[in-house]
Amino acid sequence: MISLERIKQDKYEIVIGIETHVELLTKTKIFCNCSTQFGGKPNSQCCPICTGMPGALPMLNEKVLEKAIKLAIALNCKVSNISRFDRKNYSYPDLPKSYQISQLYMPIGRNGYLEINNINKNRIGIHEIHMEEDAGKLIHEDVNTLIDYNRAGVPLIEIVSEPDISSSKEAVEYLEQLRYLLIDLGISDCKMQEGSFRADINLSVREIESEKLGIRTEMKNLNSFKAVEDAIEYESNRQIAVIENGGSIIQETRRWDDNLKKSISMRVKEESNDYRYFPDPDLPPIIISETFINNIESNLPELRDEKINRYCNTWGIPLCEAEIIVSEKNLAKLFEETVKITNMAKEVSNWIIMDTMRVLKDKKIHINDIKLRPENLAKLIIMIKDGKINSTIAKEVFDAIFDTNLDPVVYVKENDLIIVENKEILREKINAIIEENPQSVEDYKNGKKKVITYLIGKTMKVMAGQADPKKTSEIIKEILEQL
Ligand SMILES: [Zn+2]
Numbered sequence: 001m002i003s004l005e006r007i008k009q010d011k012y013e014i015v016i017g018i019e020t021h022v023e024l025l026t027k028t029k030i031f032c033n034c035s036t037q038f039g040g041k042p043n044s045q046c047c048p049i050c051t052g053m054p055g056a057l058p059m060l061n062e063k064v065l066e067k068a069i070k071l072a073i074a075l076n077c078k079v080s081n082i083s084r085f086d087r088k089n090y091s092y093p094d095l096p097k098s099y100q101i102s103q104l105y106m107p108i109g110r111n112g113y114l115e116i117n118n119i120n121k122n123r124i125g126i127h128e129i130h131m132e133e134d135a136g137k138l139i140h141e142d143v144n145t146l147i148d149y150n151r152a153g154v155p156l157i158e159i160v161s162e163p164d165i166s167s168s169k170e171a172v173e174y175l176e177q178l179r180y181l182l183i184d185l186g187i188s189d190c191k192m193q194e195g196s197f198r199a200d201i202n203l204s205v206r207e208i209e210s211e212k213l214g215i216r217t218e219m220k221n222l223n224s225f226k227a228v229e230d231a232i233e234y235e236s237n238r239q240i241a242v243i244e245n246g247g248s249i250i251q252e253t254r255r256w257d258d259n260l261k262k263s264i265s266m267r268v269k270e271e272s273n274d275y276r277y278f279p280d281p282d283l284p285p286i287i288i289s290e291t292f293i294n295n296i297e298s299n300l301p302e303l304r305d306e307k308i309n310r311y312c313n314t315w316g317i318p319l320c321e322a323e324i325i326v327s328e329k330n331l332a333k334l335f336e337e338t339v340k341i342t343n344m345a346k347e348v349s350n351w352i353i354m355d356t357m358r359v360l361k362d363k364k365i366h367i368n369d370i371k372l373r374p375e376n377l378a379k380l381i382i383m384i385k386d387g388k389i390n391s392t393i394a395k396e397v398f399d400a401i402f403d404t405n406l407d408p409v410v411y412v413k414e415n416d417l418i419i420v421e422n423k424e425i426l427r428e429k430i431n432a433i434i435e436e437n438p439q440s441v442e443d444y445k446n447g448k449k450k451v452i453t454y455l456i457g458k459t460m461k462v463m464a465g466q467a468d469p470k471k472t473s474e475i476i477k478e479i480l481e482q483l
Helices: 004-011 062-074 168-184 225-244 290-298 304-315 319-326 329-342 345-362 374-385 391-402 408-414 420-436 438-445 451-462 469-482
Strands: 012-023 086-089 099-102 109-115 123-133 137-141 144-148 155-161 197-207 217-222 252-257 262-268
Touching (some): 004 225, 012 225, 109 168, 168 225, 217 225, 225 262, 329 345, 329 374, 420 469, 451 469
Antiparallel strands (some): 197 217, 252 262
């Protein structure tokens, strides 16, 4: 019997498009002044506008528009010069107005792309991005269903990809890359668990080289990258099995059950005309000038890919290391600021890739809680370069200062960690000084202990203050005793 996996590989291709909803990091909602803070007491953050009271008039939050344009530019979209909101009509208790304000006819951005692989430059088309409001949240308790409208009116951006994705791996790469971008741009915190980054997967299968697309299903409720991967594997296998058994796929919405690891039919998929979209008469069209767009474009922060290129090309960091460093804002910051002080990018990268990651794992410290300051990592690296400590001791010092943020120079001194070679250098210098001062030996033998202070002073001068006074004193006594 030929396995399903084999049939899948040889005969079918998977066609995936992803709709991603992200909650924006704005202080207030999209059409009113209510707070967007997550986790507030139910129904404590709402007003007549976001609960859809008759006669309440919405007004667009300019920050939402700015963030949407920022994203449209970063996703290489054509930013619309005129954009407009539409009403998407449906009746459900989480939506008190019985319509959601969204964009269908004139979205804020169209025809962009996202590069998901630095090496192959694989581009996933972006069909459009649009702004909309989130709905409230239903809370199901035994026999009752409660409603919390705090989320109603929280600004969302929906990013609709073209059906350019052909595997679960590619889908995860796309979402990861999109997530980095949204965080870099300060658009969203993208917490999948809190629902601020949600992906719906549209998936169909077709025989390889077939012109026609297969019938697609939409999967919702994917709250981790792992769930996305599992859901795509499951659903593509399910569809192929249905077709191989002579059945046909129904266009429907399916819910992913992460515990059962399967998708379950929810409802027959609606077409957009089922929603009777029409322009919202309460909100005038938005006219966006080129100056406004250019101004946002010129203030875009450095994005992940640009950062990776800079690390590789300017500092000679290997691509795989650069990718790890830029994956977390805190690591990138520690890296860049330490390089600024030391000008030793390769060494700094090693300390971050090897030791920082190791200690974070060993001590179970979250990347956001790194206390180590760039100036202290720099001091450590410079001590190794200057031959004051060797790499074994450096690791010991690194582990000790990592979560205490002690000054490594002080730590090395206090713990007597200056390398042995230096002790010997010190002994040599002191021997030479004593040879040059035979009188001091005589004085010492005659009980004039004060001569030690005199010899310490001489040594300090020769060592340009680099010697440890306590250790110098011990060595001097040792030598004098043996003479
Ligand atoms: Zn409100």
